[in-house]
Amino acid sequence: MTLPVVADANPVERLGRLFDAHHERLYRLARRLAPNADDALDLVQETFLRAAKSPKRIPAGASNEEAWLVRVLINVRRDQWRRASVRARHQDAAFENARNEDTRRSPEAGLIARAAVWQALDVLPPRRRAIVVMHELEELPIQDIASLLGISAITIRWHLAMGRRDLARALKTSGGTNS
Amino acid sequence: MNNLKELLRGADPLRHEPAPPPGQHAVRRQAVLAAAGRADVPASERPRSRRAFLATSTLMLAAILALGAIVWSVFNSNLRAAIRFEIRMAETNPAPGLQKAKVSDSGRYIYLHPEVVVSNNDIAAVEVVEAGGPSQYGISVKLNAAGAGKMRRATAAHIGKPLAILLDGQVIMAPVVRDSVGGAAMLTGHYTKAEAQRIADRIVKGIGMR
Numbered sequence: 001m002t003l004p005v006v007a008d009a010n011p012v013e014r015l016g017r018l019f020d021a022h023h024e025r026l027y028r029l030a031r032r033l034a035p036n037a038d039d040a041l042d043l044v045q046e047t048f049l050r051a052a053k054s055p056k057r058i059p060a061g062a063s064n065e066e067a068w069l070v071r072v073l074i075n076v077r078r079d080q081w082r083r084a085s086v087r088a089r090h091q092d093a094a095f096e097n098a099r100n101e102d103t104r105r106s107p108e109a110g111l112i113a114r115a116a117v118w119q120a121l122d123v124l125p126p127r128r129r130a131i132v133v134m135h136e137l138e139e140l141p142i143q144d145i146a147s148l149l150g151i152s153a154i155t156i157r158w159h160l161a162m163g164r165r166d167l168a169r170a171l172k173t174s175g176g177t178n179s
Numbered sequence: 180m181n182n183l184k185e186l187l188r189g190a191d192p193l194r195h196e197p198a199p200p201p202g203q204h205a206v207r208r209q210a211v212l213a214a215a216g217r218a219d220v221p222a223s224e225r226p227r228s229r230r231a232f233l234a235t236s237t238l239m240l241a242a243i244l245a246l247g248a249i250v251w252s253v254f255n256s257n258l259r260a261a262i263r264f265e266i267r268m269a270e271t272n273p274a275p276g277l278q279k280a281k282v283s284d285s286g287r288y289i290y291l292h293p294e295v296v297v298s299n300n301d302i303a304a305v306e307v308v309e310a311g312g313p314s315q316y317g318i319s320v321k322l323n324a325a326g327a328g329k330m331r332r333a334t335a336a337h338i339g340k341p342l343a344i345l346l347d348g349q350v351i352m353a354p355v356v357r358d359s360v361g362g363a364a365m366l367t368g369h370y371t372k373a374e375a376q377r378i379a380d381r382i383v384k385g386i387g388m389r
Contacts, residue, residue: 015215019208027204031193041199045207052215117190136184137191164183171186 011055019048021062022069029070032133033077033126043080047073067148070130074149077126120170124163131156132163264299264382268292268333269343269353280343282353289341289353296333296342301326305382307375316375320382335359346381 023044030040030047050072051058059068121129127149134140134148135156142160146153188194269289270277277290304321322330334342334356341353 012212012215016208016212019211023204023208027199028193031196032191037192037196037199041203041207045211048207048211049214052211055215114190114195117186118192121187132187136187167183 011052014055014058015048015052018051018058018065018069022066023048025066026069026073028138029130029133030073030077032137033074033129035122043073043077046076050076067150070148071150074127074130077130081126117171120167123166123170128159128163128166131159132167135160263345263347264302265295265345265348266297266330267295267343267345268337269341269350271341280350282343283349283351287353289343289350291343291350296329297322297326301329302382305379307372307379316372318375318379318382331359344378344382346378351378351381 026044026047027040030043031037034040034043047069051069057068058065121132124132131145131149134145135142140148142153142156146156149156269280269291271289273279273290277292279288280291281288301322302320303323303326306319306321307316308319309316337356338358339355341355343350343353345351
């Protein structure tokens with residue numbers, strides 16, 4: 001899909017308006033993709049820095065702007081995720097350490113389970129994770145996610161199915177659920 | 180396992196963490212706008228380092244080499260896909276010295292004269308054009324000067340009779356000559372657009388083949 005391109009008279013002003021209009025929505029998504037709040041803030045900032053580098057590529061219209069920014073944010077997160085592939089290779093060990101750390105910090109069983117569930121999301125590639133988050137937590141319909149990400153509804157369904165399967169495996173491995 | 184949605188909601192950090200203080204967003208907004216202000220300087224006014232110039236030159240050279248490789252590849256593939264193209268005069272009735280040939284996809288037979296009037300090297304361009312209706316298409320064959328001369332001479336005495344267009348020795352169409360064909364010929368045959376395009380594509384592929 002080709003989106004219309006608008007050359008704004010003042011790109012800085014437009015970027016400020018974009019930031020004000022979309023930063024909260026982007027932060028909510030970023031926080032659910034990134035490991036902590038600081039990383040999520042960095043992720044949002046990096047998204048707008050990419051927008052600052054190529055303002056003419058930002059399409060016009062609030063929904064198109066949002067879709068473009070969401071895609072950029074997911075791409076930025078994906079780049080970070082790939083760079084952290086070494087960490088992923090040691091995921092099991094890291095996961096175990098995190099669980100032990102959580103156990104020391106907060107002995108309550110509920111907190112441990114919560115950390116384990118959220119940690120399990122780390123096995124998902126960022127785009128798949130974003131799709132799971134948008135569908136399960138933001139409760140966006142599949143068609144809306146497809147429009148937002150510029151991919152087909154069938155692909156969204158496939159990512160959801162794979163995401164649920166991967167999450168179930170990760171939770172089973174970690175013992176993060178009580179069933 | 181518990182319901183996935185409930186599990187994720189229970190673990191969602193947005194439900195358990197305080198929102199970042201407004202100051203955090205303000206600081207980052209400022210950083211973004213400062214970066215945008217720097218990016219807003221026109222490219223022609225920005226200083227260009229020697230390293231950037233070298234990198235650009237290297238990229239351009241690589242792009243030119245890649246483009247050359249693609250063009251060469253396409254050129255080679257076209258040569259491999261080349262089809263022998265011929266136009267010969269034909270008759271509807273048998274006669275001594277004529278070769279009987281079946282017109283593809285029609286069940287009709289014509290009788291070919293032995294002489295090849297024009298071949299691949301006599302064609303300048305080929306295109307599909309509408310021929311008398313939205314669902315009827317013809318093929319416009321533009322001949323080069325040498326081909327036009329040969330066709331004009333051959334068709335002037337052949338009006339009302341078929342000529343045969345052959346691809347790799349197979350008669351793919353045998354339109355009736357409506358007029359003396361010179362530099363450009365409209366070959367009518369009541370073909371669909373897809374059929375005409377298919378034929379035109381095959382002829383185009385044959386241009387340049389000896």
